[in-house]
Amino acid sequence: MDQPTLGILHPGSMGAAVAARAATNAAAVLWCPDGRSPASTSRAERFGLKPVSTLQELLDRSDIVISLCPPAAAEDLARDVAAHRFGGVYVEANAINAERSVRIADVLGTTTAAVVDGGVVGSPPVRGKSPTLYLSGPAAAAARVEALFFGTAVRTKVLGTEVGQASALKLAYASFQKASRVLVALAIGLAREHGVDQELLAIASRRTDSYLSEPEYIAKTATRAWRWGPELDEAADMLVAAGLPPEMLRAAASTLARWNDAKDGELTLTDALDRLAQP
Structure with a gap:
């Protein structure tokens, strides 16, 4: 052919x-x-x-x-x-x-x-x-x-x-992977506010199977937020259609929106966390 x-x-x-x-x-x-x-x-x-x-x-x-x-x-x-x-x-x-x-x-x-x-x-x-x-x-x-x-x-x-199967798999994976990265940013942001972020990272370093052990990825998450947020909203819509609660993914998408102006830019971890703390 x-x-x-x-x-x-x-x-x-x-x-x-x-x-x-x-x-x-x-x-x-x-x-x-x-x-x-x-x-x-x-x-x-x-x-x-x-x-x-x-x-x-x-x-x-x-x-x-x-x-x-x-x-x-x-x-x-x-x-x-x-x-x-x-x-x-x-x-x-x-x-x-x-x-x-x-x-x-x-x-x-x-x-x-x-x-x-x-x-x-x-x-x-x-x-x-x-x-x-x-x-x-x-x-x-x-x-x-x-x-x-x-x-x-x-x-x-x-x-x-069946059309839709590939989309469902993509969003099922994205809902976990992207929301998990958002949770890491929130956890480290909260710890930083109270001066215990280094201790949190020390705890995370003993759990290398956790995204929490990769704080440097927060800056990448911030620069990709303009794409990731809409993906999580799409996944939330699928949860609604399946009779499952969408609130967790809606909240993650809303959190990502705080980084929308960082589209494909160059940020440090500190920059990303500072922006996250400013509505």
């Missing part, structure tokens, strides 16, 4: 790195810089993505399209793609709840597109990192996405044929 052409919408730090890995098995990896930031352009150039002038051109040339954007934009982006009558494989890989993934599949189902639900678990595939792209949806379409990443640093696993 001929190598497919891949389009990526829109290449953030995760999307650009994931798409670049597919270049091994793709004829080309395309992106559209129209309306994107200089940072996005620089990132795309660094990862060797090929620019095209319009979304229509990207969709016309692509056999497979991966959507990786902020959760709030996922459905609008899918509607834009549907309006252009895309007929290939659309990988909905955003951190959104399963209900929204199903809605997107329905929207794109009005065209001839095959929608594969996706969820990336792990860090971007750079500097030796190997995230897993979980997939669910039509078997033939999922197999094409698997083939795209075969032998690369992006591992794939198909969970089943």
Whole structure:
């Protein structure tokens, strides 16, 4: 089978790195810089993505399209793609709840597109990192996405044929991992306020299986809060749908919002804790 052409919408730090890995098995990896930031352009150039002038051109040339954007934009982006009558494989890989993934599949189902639900678990595939792209949806379409990443640093696993399964797994994991990091920041912030933070860290150092032993990660959490908060709200929505209490994840998302202005910046641990203590 001929190598497919891949389009990526829109290449953030995760999307650009994931798409670049597919270049091994793709004829080309395309992106559209129209309306994107200089940072996005620089990132795309660094990862060797090929620019095209319009979304229509990207969709016309692509056999497979991966959507990786902020959760709030996922459905609008899918509607834009549907309006252009895309007929290939659309990988909905955003951190959104399963209900929204199903809605997107329905929207794109009005065209001839095959929608594969996706969820990336792990860090971007750079500097030796190997995230897993979980997939669910039509078997033939999922197999094409698997083939795209075969032998690369992006591992794939198909969970089943039901759209929403990959999204559910992604958010179930994110709800634990991200909320746990928020709890670490609150614990150390509270201890610091009373002058016992070093003693807390000493206790944590004897429990290396706990996120509490990694206080340096608080600064990273702060700079990623603008992305993590919406993910936790998505997970909270899924808890409501499942009849489970969402309050813990809503509170974690609200806490993360205190760091929204630190988007992708450079912070020290002290900076992050200072910002957390200022509503």
